[in-house]
Amino acid sequence: MIDPQQQYALIKLNAFEYVELVKLGFKMSLDRPRTEQLQTSRQRSPLQRAGITGFECYRTVPETFATAAQLAADHPTLAEWIDIGDSWEKTNGATGNDIQVLKITNSAISGPKPKVFAMSAVHAREYATAELNTRFALYLLDNYETNADARWIVDHHEMHLLLQANPDGRQQAETGLLWRKNTNENYCGPTSDSRGADLNRNFEFQWGCCNGSSTNECSNVYRGASAASEPEVSAIQDYVRALFPDARGDGINDAAPDDTPGVFLDIHSFSELVLYPWGFVNQTTANHESLRTMARKLAFFTDYNPIQITGLTIADGSTIDFAYGELGVASFGFEVGTNFFQDCSSFENTVLPRNLQSLLYTAKAARAPYLLADGPEVIGLGFDNNVVMPGMSVQLVATANDTQFSNTSGTQPTQIVVGANAYIDTPLVAWGNCNSAYCNRWYL
Ligand SMILES: [Zn+2]
Known part of the structure; x- marks a missing residue:
């Protein structure tokens, strides 16, 4: 593993390779938890019924x-x-x-x-x-x-x-x-x-x-x-x-x-x-x-x-x-x-x-x-009333949020959300029925 930001590499070495790298002038330190894990022999606990030995959450x-x-x-x-x-x-x-x-x-x-x-x-x-x-x-x-x-x-x-x-x-x-x-x-x-x-x-x-x-x-x-x-x-x-x-x-x-x-x-x-x-x-x-x-x-x-x-x-x-x-x-x-x-x-x-x-x-x-990722996510989708009797009208509430980007490696520009459409039982937005340049970015 290489971490370009912290500027270090994590590598598995034997003793010979370790000494060679020290001789070459690399600054080395031992990752003790990982080294211990590598050296621990694996045993299946009496309670483990399935999975990789010692790692029951992982299916074989x-x-x-x-x-x-x-x-x-x-x-x-x-x-x-x-x-x-x-x-x-x-x-x-x-x-x-x-x-x-x-x-x-x-x-x-x-x-x-x-x-x-x-x-x-x-x-x-x-x-x-x-x-x-x-x-x-x-x-x-x-x-x-x-x-x-x-x-x-x-x-x-x-x-x-x-x-x-x-x-x-x-x-x-x-x-x-x-x-x-x-x-x-x-x-x-x-x-x-x-x-x-x-x-x-x-x-x-x-x-x-x-x-x-x-x-x-x-x-x-x-x-x-x-x-x-x-x-x-x-x-x-x-x-x-x-x-x-x-x-x-x-x-x-x-x-x-x-x-x-x-x-x-x-x-x-x-x-x-x-x-x-x-x-x-x-x-x-x-x-x-x-x-x-x-x-x-x-x-x-x-x-x-x-x-x-x-x-x-x-x-x-x-x-x-x-x-x-x-x-x-x-x-x-x-x-x-x-x-x-x-x-x-x-x-x-x-x-x-x-x-x-x-x-x-x-x-x-x-x-x-290539298009949709630029637009907002619809979050918090729901009705204004949890119990709806036949014939009653309800209001659909949701938030279109255009800020859900990682800004760890550069900043992603976000846009003002000017509108949203709701579709019931229809998977496809009609790209052509859109009256804004950003319409095709709204649908998720
Ligand atoms: Zn890989």
């Missing part, structure tokens, strides 16, 4: 899959559990896993609908990410009957949730190893704990272009033998390409049209950041201001820092650059929490509730993310 890979399959079985019109490919181990032997997406939408209501693709745990050790995505699915389906937002999202949008993007690697990480890559045995020796490819450096777009990945097979950012060489990556690419039509030209400086629908989201941990492209080059995209505005909005709910990927690191062949660069879809990364093995108390009390708000906002803005 089989438990995640069982939850998703159960949701699809319990809500056959609202959820579908789709096999989109095989992991490296399944492609090359008897063990291994399917790569699976939980699709959530009310199939009784026809589309086209705005789509969100949200993937998690592509880096195996990032425990909180898969659980956050799974809880998002549970929230939408558990609250479908009683919560207007959940119902509107499920009826009129499509959520495509890739809960375990790297299940082979994740099963290694669940034993306590700080495993990041997939488990490809052709790289760095078949039994090495440093084997595999970094799936988030293996995507085709600008693969290996810019010193944002490694050719060393044992490196944690090894990019793989060729672009999309890893079966997990080729499955994800194929699925995402089928979801989102190509909305952007091939030039680095081509813009996606402002009304391009859809959001691509890759959930990582940790560092408390919201990221947007580019990652391969320290240059802004042609949709920079819109992406930054949406990132500032997303970061408001979590109090995270919204920055371009290059503010963290140069990364080539990444998920986010692929989705925006190849398809023009508005693409973001979350770096949630403060630890790879985030403790369950802070996950339940902070990481989950705050990021759930960001995920709900992502779904709401997916109709036109």
Whole structure:
């Protein structure tokens, strides 16, 4: 983890590497709590019935899959559990896993609908990410009957949730190893704990272009033998390409049209950041201001820092650059929490509730993310009277608030809200019926 503002890097070293860095003149200090956590052997308490050993809030890979399959079985019109490919181990032997997406939408209501693709745990050790995505699915389906937002999202949008993007690697990480890559045995020796490819450096777009990945097979950012060489990556690419039509030209400086629908989201941990492209080059995209505005909005709910990927690191062949660069879809990364093995108390009390708000906002803005993020949120929606008899009139009250932006990395201009429209049982604002230049920014 690198904190560009505080100007320090948090790294895992062995004693030899520590001494080498001291010799080179780096100012070093030991992070005692994290070191202790790394050295503590894991034990399942007698009371723990499920989850990763010592971290009962996080479903294991089989438990995640069982939850998703159960949701699809319990809500056959609202959820579908789709096999989109095989992991490296399944492609090359008897063990291994399917790569699976939980699709959530009310199939009784026809589309086209705005789509969100949200993937998690592509880096195996990032425990909180898969659980956050799974809880998002549970929230939408558990609250479908009683919560207007959940119902509107499920009826009129499509959520495509890739809960375990790297299940082979994740099963290694669940034993306590700080495993990041997939488990490809052709790289760095078949039994090495440093084997595999970094799936988030293996995507085709600008693969290996810019010193944002490694050719060393044992490196944690090894990019793989060729672009999309890893079966997990080729499955994800194929699925995402089928979801989102190509909305952007091939030039680095081509813009996606402002009304391009859809959001691509890759959930990582940790560092408390919201990221947007580019990652391969320290240059802004042609949709920079819109992406930054949406990132500032997303970061408001979590109090995270919204920055371009290059503010963290140069990364080539990444998920986010692929989705925006190849398809023009508005693409973001979350770096949630403060630890790879985030403790369950802070996950339940902070990481989950705050990021759930960001995920709900992502779904709401997916109709036109480059435009809608600039406008206000409607908050405090309700009636002036809780009990309404047939024939009585009621007043709808709400506040349109245009100040919900993170101002951590620059200041977001806000606008005076001059009006609002209410729609009942209608998901789509009629863009053309608007008599103000700002109308298309009001609807959420
Ligand atoms: Zn990551």
